[in-house]
Structures are given as structure tokens and as C-alpha cells.
Amino acid sequence: MMLDGRVAIVTGAARGLGQEYSVALARNGAKIVAADILPCEATVAKVVEAGSEAIAVKVDVTKEPQTRAMAEEAVRRFGRIDVLVNNAADLGRWIAFDQITEEEWDRVMAVNVKGIWNCCKAAVPAMRRQGKGKIINVSSGTIWMGPPLYLHYVASKGAVFALTRSLARELSGSGINVNTLTPGYTMTQAATSLGDRESVETVKRELLNAQIIKRSEQPADLSPTVVFLASDGSDFITGQAFNVDGGGALH
Numbered sequence: 001m002m003l004d005g006r007v008a009i010v011t012g013a014a015r016g017l018g019q020e021y022s023v024a025l026a027r028n029g030a031k032i033v034a035a036d037i038l039p040c041e042a043t044v045a046k047v048v049e050a051g052s053e054a055i056a057v058k059v060d061v062t063k064e065p066q067t068r069a070m071a072e073e074a075v076r077r078f079g080r081i082d083v084l085v086n087n088a089a090d091l092g093r094w095i096a097f098d099q100i101t102e103e104e105w106d107r108v109m110a111v112n113v114k115g116i117w118n119c120c121k122a123a124v125p126a127m128r129r130q131g132k133g134k135i136i137n138v139s140s141g142t143i144w145m146g147p148p149l150y151l152h153y154v155a156s157k158g159a160v161f162a163l164t165r166s167l168a169r170e171l172s173g174s175g176i177n178v179n180t181l182t183p184g185y186t187m188t189q190a191a192t193s194l195g196d197r198e199s200v201e202t203v204k205r206e207l208l209n210a211q212i213i214k215r216s217e218q219p220a221d222l223s224p225t226v227v228f229l230a231s232d233g234s235d236f237i238t239g240q241a242f243n244v245d246g247g248g249a250l251h
Contacts, residue, residue, distance in 0.1 A: 001029030002231045009070065011061055011119060012088035015247040016036035016188035017138070017219050019046065023083050024223035025230060026052035028081065037088075041126045060135025060209060061088045061115030064122075071122035081126040083230040086116040086137045090153075094199065097151040105152050112156035117202075124176065132175040136229045137164045139241065141184045142158075144249035151220040157182075161241060168239030179229050188218045212247025221246075224232040 008025045012018035013034035019042070022032045026047040032054040034040035034047070040056035043071050047054035050131060055077055059070045073079050090111040092104060116137055127133025140157035161180055168178040208214055225244050228234055243249060 001027075002233070003227070004056075006030045006082040006230065007032040007033065007074060007080050008083035008085060009035055009074055009081060009119070009123060009232060010085040011035045011059070011115070013043050014040045015042070016187065016221060017183070018085075019043045019221050020118075020219035021087060021226045022047055023050050024220075024227050025203075026050040026054065026085070027236045028227050028231075030230065031078050031211060032059055033070070033078070034095065035061075037061075037090075040154045050153050051115065061118055064108040065119050067115075067118040067122040069128060070119075071096045072121075074155070074247050075126055080130060081123050081133065082130070083125040083134045084119060085226060085230075086119050088115055088119075090151040092150070094149045096149060100152050107158050108152045109159075112153070113159045113163065117159060120167060124171070124174075126134035128174055130175075131243070133177070134171070134230050134234065135178040136168070136226055137178070137180040139180045139182045141182045141243060141245045141249050143182060144243065144251050164241070165230070165239050177229075177234060180233070181222065181225060181229070181236060182202075182241050182245070182249075183222050183247050184211075184217045186219060188219060207248055210248045211245070216248070217218060217244075217246055 008030045010022045013022050014036035014166050022043050023046050027050045032047045034043040035057045043055050044054040054211040055212045057070045059066045090108045137160050139160040142154045143158045222244050
């Protein structure tokens with residue numbers, strides 16, 4: 001398997017996309033550090049069922065001591081860190097820009113941007129010692145489209161895109177590749193709870209009309225790209241954005 005012997009930290013791993021990424025990486029041989037502010041026992045069980053090893057680490061990515069402890073536990077248990085999937089996110093809610101509270105703005109920015117910065121700072125030292133590592137930052141296809149009523153989230157994910165490009169250049173020569181994934185509107189419980197049923201169905205119809213591939217995106221549509229970016233096959237790719245959205249946004 002292409003990831004045999006690798007150790008991957010996946011944040012936001014308790015459910016949804018993070019759980020999907022964890023299991024997909026495990027199926028390809030990676031040992032998983034499932035990190036989330038929520039319990040990750042279900043994800044650990046699925047990883048074990050997939051034939052690999054996993055540990056659950058409770059972490060609030062906005063807190064630097066906790067992300068540092070997460071990385072230390074990964075090294076203590078498995079000896080190394082090969083892959084970091086920065087998936088933890090606060091999705092916010094669909095709301096007019098002038099109705100977003102300062103508290104909500106700060107929370108979305110803290111989780112979606114500061115959280116990635118904290119996790120990168122925590123994991124990069126181990127990767128530097130190894131002379132190799134893969135960082136996969138999960139942004140969003142919303143950055144290509146600029147949808148209304150979602151300003152705080154779109155702005156935060158735009159920052160993830162920019163952070164990826166800058167960090168990739170800063171880590172030049174280290175053997176660490178940094179790329180970003182920009183998913184479309186994926187049918188997870190969290191994503192389909194952003195608005196009322198009618199609003200969600202309207203958004204789904206509009207996106208399907210725009211997409212080249214005429215079906216809603218599922219978590220399993222994204223995991224092969226994550227596995228590729230974690231593998232040796234992506235060794236000559238860094239600073240790039242991988243748009244996986246059925247052809248909804250072309251850039």
C-alpha cells in the first residue's frame with residue numbers, strides 16, 4: 001500500500017470529511033492520529049476495521065499548547081509525523097454580512113485560519129527532522145465563487161488558500177510539500193445543516209446546474225485526492241490548490 005509506515009494527523013476527524021479522510025488514509029496503510037474537540041472513538045474503530053492503527057487525541061486547534069501536545073503524542077506513540085490534514089473547521093452559518101456578530105467572526109477565523117497555523121507549527125518540526133512531510137490544508141470551493149451570505153467563512157477559507165501558497169515557499173528545501181484542497185458543497189451532516197431545508201435544497205439545485213458532473217458531492221469523492229497528496233506521487237507538487245467539485249468552479 002502506498003502509505004505503509006506513514007503516520008497521518010487528521011484534524012476534525014470525529015465525523016464527516018475528517019472521518020472519511022482518516023479511513024481512506026488507513027486503507028492505504030497509514031497510522032492515524034484522529035484529532036478533534038469531539039470524541040473520535042468512532043473514527044478510531046473505523047480505522048481499525050480498515051486494518052490500521054489509530055489513536056484519538058482531543059484538541060482545540062485554536063489553542064497552541066493543545067496542538068503542540070497533539071504532535072508530541074503522535075511522535076510518542078508512532079515515532080514520526082508524515083502527513084498533516086488540516087480539516088478542522090467552523091462552518092459558521094448562512095447570514096448577511098452585517099448580521100454576523102463579532103464573536104462569530106472571531107470564532108470562524110480562529111478555527112479555520114489560526115487553527116491551521118497552530119497545527120503546522122506543531123507538526124513541521126518532526127517533518128523537518130525527517131526531511132519530508134505532506135501538509136494538506138482544506139480550504140473551500142467557495143473561494144472561487146464568492147457566494148453571498150457567507151462572508152466570514154469564505155474569507156477564512158481564502159486565507160487558507162493564501163497561507164498554503166506562502167508556507168509552501170517558506171518551507172522550500174525542507175522536503176515538506178504544502179497543498180490545499182478546495183471541495184465543493186459536500187453532503188455531510190454539518191454542511192446540510194447550514195440553513196433550513198428549503199434553503200439547502202435551493203443551494204443544491206443551483207450548484208448542480210453549475211456543475212459539469214450532475215450529482216451532489218459525497219465525502220468519498222474527496223478522499224482519493226487526499227490520499228494522493230499524502231503519497232510519494234505528489235512529491236513534485238507544492239503550493240497548489242486542488243479543486244474537487246464536479247466541475248462547478250473552473251479556475
